[in-house]
């Protein structure tokens with residue numbers, strides 16, 4: 001800390017501006033890409049009917065989360 | 078304040094939200110689901126050979142004897158699996174989007190920008206899609222149209238989410254051009270126009286038949302309450318966590334500045 005010699009800041013008290021906190025897009029991109037993919041795969045598993053988009057065979061997952069699908073507003077019956 | 082912190086806090090908020098949604102869905106929603114299934118089974122019993130019996134892929138078997146998962150499991154562990162999974166996923170995504178919004182939404186501080194992101198998520202992901210394609214109880218809808226209805230629902234959901242992203246971009250540009258209030262108005266108008274046009278363009282789904290209106294209303298209110306509980310807890314918990322992190326971050330920064338000024 002002693003060598004944080006002279007940062008060109010005004011004397012404290014004003015607080016930081018929100019724009020100082022911006023996280024660069026380059027850093028955000030991989031998180032978003034992975035997050036979106038993961039979210040979509042979970043959505044497909046939870047919401048899939050016994051139609052073409054169900055990946056695993058059978059109806060076990062479909063039946064297991066049946067009530068959640070209805071009450072969370074996803075199409076089911 | 079890092080992306081990772083936002084993700085972890087979003088997942089925690091989502092877990093809490095999933096628990097809250099389960100409590101609401103179980104207490105308010107399950108009675109309606111049970112009543113609807115009782116109706117469905119009564120209808121199935123009168124129409125001796127229902128389509129279902131020939132084609133097992135066309136519908137569900139809610140009878141306990143031949144069911145893959147019993148009703149007791151569906152309404153407890155099954156329901157909890159659904160609400161927790163959706164809660165964690167939506168909480169995590171909201172956390173990541175709050176990280177994107179950090180410092181980018183006008184002069185909003187971290188707590189306020191996080192709360193705004195959660196509000197936009199609730200509106201675009203749940204409330205508006207519900208208005209176009211409201212939740213339906215068991216016994217409503219035919220097995221032949223389920224693929225089509227699923228595609229329509231997620232198509233409209235995608236339009237709504239993309240529209241809100243476009244609206245935020247428009248609002249930011251308008252804020253730079255003019256100022257805060259016209260910016261917010263321009264953003265809200267962008268979202269409203271896209272979503273209304275899409276709602277008019279997307280086909281209507283009406284497979285209610287003679288399903289009792291009172292039960293339908295009760296079910297839909299329960300479903301909406303479940304979604305609102307989910308989003309309220311995501312928004313509240315994430316805002317509190319982000320605000321706490323920001324205060325710590327700001328205290329450290331203030332101490333560094335003080336040290337530097339000495």
Ligand SMILES: [Zn+2]
Pocket residue numbers: 066070076077137215
């Ligand atoms: Zn169903």
